[in-house]
Amino acid sequence: MNMNMGAAAVQTSTMPRPTGAPAASQTPAMPRQAGAAFTEAKTEAADAELVFDINKLNLHYGSFHGLKDVSIRIERNKIMALIGPSGCGKSTFLRTLNRMNDLIPYVSIDGLVCFDGKDIYGRNYDVTDLRKKVGMVFQKPNPFPKTVFDNITYGPKIHGKKNRKQLDEIVERTLKEVALWDEVKDRLHKPALGLSGGQQQRLCIARCLAVEPEVILMDEPTSALDPVATLKIEELMDGLREKYTIIIVTHNMQQAGRISNETAFFLHGEIVEIGDTETIFSTPTNKKTEEYITGRFG
């Protein structure tokens, strides 16, 4: 019944029903308000391993309160989609997870962000190690002005892998993982900037995989790509879910519906609603969420 209502809502906003998300159908639909009701979720996901445990995260940019009491728990091998209108803090939140906000002056953070059980803002936490384990794919494809080969081996070389054979293997493995191998295997030593936008973005994902991360953060990875390239990346993400945990920021509601297991809806720096994707899209509990996903604002 709920499903049908969801489908109806979806039709008015020209949005296909979420297709994938097998995990979502296994767990009972259980939307939960942000920051509250975690006890329920805990028992439910007792056996699932937590990758990120974020508790009452607040971020200030100068005097601007960018993130307000954000609490999320992210499980291993799931895809979590972050949605919300521009400026709602979802990208900012994503960048707190690999401490990319460190680059921006005047940012102050409090609250707890635990990755694999350790506070990443703790005093002696090794940021480069964090970023090795928590990779990032950016909105605009940003390969280095180097060859395809050098782009992928950049990370492994930095982390001490010098053996040519080992590097060759990494390049082949990661390019196959992102389904780019057949397209570029004859031009590994040509400039990466000569590839198409979609190929560049897959190369960036391969570059990220080359350092064997546990988590991949994606900041609107397909917003600069055409529909065909977007589809390829989405198919790719579905496969990546087996080995990695993915947290993706997207403006594309259909995308969130198609690929993610869980969805969090951000508004004005707060999480309005978080739950498994199917439920959020079919029976959102919050009026704002419903308005946003049906396209009435945002």
Next chain:
Amino acid sequence: MRQNRFVEKSIEKLLFVAAAIATISVALITIFVFRSGLPAMSGYGFANFLFGADWSPGNGEYGILALTAGTLAVTFLALLIGIPTGVCCAVFLAEILPKRAAAVFKFAIELLAGIPSVVYGFFGLIVIVPIISEHVLPLWQRVNPDAQTTGLSILAGGFILAVMILPTIVSISENAISSVPQDYREASLAVGANKRETIVRVLIPAAKSGILASIILGMGRAIGETMAVMVLTGNVAMLPKGILDPVATLTGTIAMEMSYAGPTHQEALFGVGIVLFVIILILNLAAQAIARKMGAVGRE
């Protein structure tokens, strides 16, 4: 309406004349230098002129090899000191120092460009030359006991020249590094690179066309510099054997000798001018070619 168009046309004409003056000046100077210098070069024999080691106008000998060697030695030393210093300084200003402090540093470095070259020469003569004869020479004599110097040397000229080309290298390199897209920094840091690795492996390679351009412009400045070098190198037209030896440069020789030169001597000095002209032309063309090629690779 009509009057407006008249004004428009007049301004266009005026701009055309201004542009023409610049171009015609270059053409006239080129023609004049070549017409004045070529007869002496061909009269003495091009090969003898370019590769003869004996420059003694009093005896009618006009071989400029020693002068070319002097210019190249001083320039090379200036680059050897100036490039690493300048590029490191640029990296520091662009990537490490907070923006506000960097602005102060940049202002100071750009001031260096405004100091007249004779002041550099004078400073070198009062400060650097005595340091070389009193402190550097004794050190060098431990290696080579026969070494002698007054302090007027390749080292003195090269050192001051290095300082003189710093503003060029620093400001252009700093611009090149600062304008590397933020995307590259983030991409590098996101795979777990630290700041040093990001600078060395991503930012400098990405900015290399600009850095190279700055180096070649600096080199052009070093080769063309006259006054400071003339004051500091001792002006002895002999092939140098070490960096404490005095040398004469192409530019310094022209400046020193033009006032009392007889007709043939004067023509030979114009010949020296032609050689300088050609060296700098080649450097500029090379600079443009490199910048174009590297720029293309970076953007493609």
